[in-house]
Amino acid sequence: MLLKGSCHCQAVTFSVKSHHPYPFNRCYCSICRKTAGGGGYAINLGADSSTLRVSGEEHITIYRAVIDGEESTGERHFCQHCASALWVYDPEWPELIHPFASALDTPLPSPPKKTHMMLGSKAEWVEVNAPIQDKCFYAYPDESLAEWHQRLGLEQ
Numbered sequence: 001m002l003l004k005g006s007c008h009c010q011a012v013t014f015s016v017k018s019h020h021p022y023p024f025n026r027c028y029c030s031i032c033r034k035t036a037g038g039g040g041y042a043i044n045l046g047a048d049s050s051t052l053r054v055s056g057e058e059h060i061t062i063y064r065a066v067i068d069g070e071e072s073t074g075e076r077h078f079c080q081h082c083a084s085a086l087w088v089y090d091p092e093w094p095e096l097i098h099p100f101a102s103a104l105d106t107p108l109p110s111p112p113k114k115t116h117m118m119l120g121s122k123a124e125w126v127e128v129n130a131p132i133q134d135k136c137f138y139a140y141p142d143e144s145l146a147e148w149h150q151r152l153g154l155e156q
């Protein structure tokens with residue numbers, strides 16, 4: 001499906017095609033929490049980077065987090081005016097792009113099951129609402145965004 005998104009001040013708008021648009025993957029890591037997840041986690045989707053179209057690209061700034069003393073290859077794109085987190089792009093996986101669900105204006109399908117990842121980095125105050133059908137991981141999950149959609153038969 002075609003996903004359309006924007007930052008809060010509308011300086012940046014974008015569209016991207018996704019076969020994996022279910023917002024099921026909650027990341028509780030400290031980077032997501034501080035930069036994009038005030039409720040304790042952020043949700044990234046998987047999309048096809050070659051289909052990304054951006055208006056207002058000059059308003060975007062990139063943040064690379066330092067993890068264990070090394071700058072991450074993951075580029076967190078955000079609006080330099082309103083600070084909205086837009087997407088993560090990692091040149092090590094150039095065909096993929098990971099828009100934040102929070103930046104999207106297209107109504108997303110509701111995930112029947114969720115994955116909770118990086119729970120080892122969760123803040124004390126964050127309550128994990130994970131019914132029995134959800135998967136929980138201390139660090140990275142055992143399946144990709146694409147594999148989750150395949151397992152549930154939800155590829156678009």
Ligand SMILES: [Zn+2]
Pocket residue numbers: 007008009010011012079080081082083084
């Ligand atoms: Zn903005």
Ligand SMILES: [Zn+2]
Pocket residue numbers: 027028029030031032033118
């Ligand atoms: Zn994260």
